[in-house]
Amino acid sequence: NRANARDNLSKLSQKAGLLKAKLEIGQGVTVSDPLTDAAVSKHMILKSPVKIATNSLDDVDMYTFLKFLNTKYPGYMDIREVSLKRTEILNAAMLRKIGGGDPTPLVEGNIVADWYTMTPKDSTPPPTGGN
Numbered sequence: 001n002r003a004n005a006r007d008n009l010s011k012l013s014q015k016a017g018l019l020k021a022k023l024e025i026g027q028g029v030t031v032s033d034p035l036t037d038a039a040v041s042k043h044m045i046l047k048s049p050v051k052i053a054t055n056s057l058d059d060v061d062m063y064t065f066l067k068f069l070n071t072k073y074p075g076y077m078d079i080r081e082v083s084l085k086r087t088e089i090l091n092a093a094m095l096r097k098i099g100g101g102d103p104t105p106l107v108e109g110n111i112v113a114d115w116y117t118m119t120p121k122d123s124t125p126p127p128t129g130g131n
Contacts, residue, residue, distance in 0.1 A: 005074070005115075012072060013054070016065035019105050020055040025115065043118045050077070050113045055105035057098070059084055062109045075117035083110045 006023055013021035026049035056062055062084055069077045088094060088106045097104055 008073060009052070012068040013065060016056075016068055017061040018054050018056045018065055019103055020053075021065070022053045024051040024053075026050070028117075031116070042121050044121050046117050046119055048115045048117070050111075050115045052111040052113075054109040054111070055087075056107050056109070057103060057105065059107050062107060066111070069111075069113070075115055078114040078116065079111060080114060081110075081112040084108070 002025055005025065009021055009023045028046040028048035031045040031047050054062060054065065056065075062082075066079065066082065069079065085108045086106060087108045088104060090106060094104065094106070
């Protein structure tokens with residue numbers, strides 16, 4: 001359920017301390033492997049491409065978020081690419097701004113991943129492909 005996926009991402013990003021996390025989920029495709037436990041239990045594995053754009057006060061929040069994606073996000077998130085970029089320099093003026101209640105992002109991040117989930121075979125099947 002993609003609506004639940006967005007809610008879960010929002011909760012994890014808040015818990016990690018991110019200022020913003022924008023999720024894009026591409027169309028899922030079935031991963032065919034008749035030897036998996038999913039096939040035996042009448043389920044299928046879906047692989048969906050995911051892109052997440054983030055803003056945070058520091059890089060530690062980003063790494064915490066990555067850990068949460070691997071441990072607390074439903075399904076399995078195969079993280080393919082992570083990029084971080086410092087967008088502002090922390091100086092006295094920036095500290096005053098942040099201390100005054102205006103949380104300005106200092107780090108911008110992008111995450112590219114494949115998200116694997118399972119769904120019953122009797123649900124509407126997406127296109128097949130991928131491994």
